[in-house]
Amino acid sequence: MEENITIEFVRNWIEKHHLTRKSYESVLTDALTNNGHxxxxxxxxxxxxxxxxxxxxNILPYELNENQQIVLEWLKEMFTDTGDGYFSVIGYLANPTTREDEQDVAYIALSRLNNLEEIHVPAAFAE
Incomplete structure (x- = not known):
């Protein structure tokens, strides 16, 4: 009897084992070699x-550092509070100088991210 594996099942399994994108290669190797029990x-x-x-x-979550997590939480808050669409909220990342308070914790965290770290935040937000 074949069991139906759903995306939701896989997501729950990923969360249960605290897997991230960094886990991809080891999990894939284990799956391909029948190891990883x-x-x-x-x-x-x-x-x-x-x-x-x-x-x-693609469904493995990014592992975010502290500054990325601060920016992600700020984006979630902006999305919820303003009712703006996804691209409007992402626009705040592209033009952070439009922020009213440049001493804001999220603005400081954003300014500390390098280019690669910046890319992971909207990807995590989209998830």
């Missing part, structure tokens, strides 16, 4: 990962 204790999940490697990688 510590993580992948479900043979149907192992098969799903083998057949959906790209999809699996």
């Amino acid at each position: 510590y993580y992948i204790d479900n043979p149907y999940l192992r098969d799903w990962i083998r057949e959906n490697t790209g999809k699996f990688r």
Whole structure:
């Protein structure tokens, strides 16, 4: 009997094991070599990962540093409080000088991010 593996099941499994994008290669290696019984204790999940490697990688969350997490929480707050669309909120990242209070914790955290770290914040926000 084949079990139906859903995206929601995979997301819950990822969360349960605290996996991130950094875990991708080790989990994939374990799935391909039939190892990884510590993580992948479900043979149907192992098969799903083998057949959906790209999809699996895309649903693994980014591991954010403290400054990225501050900016992400600020973006979530802006999205909820202002009712602006996703691209309007992301626009705040592109033009942080429009902030009323440049001493704001989120603005300071944003100014400390390098280019790669900046890219991960909207990706995490979109998730």
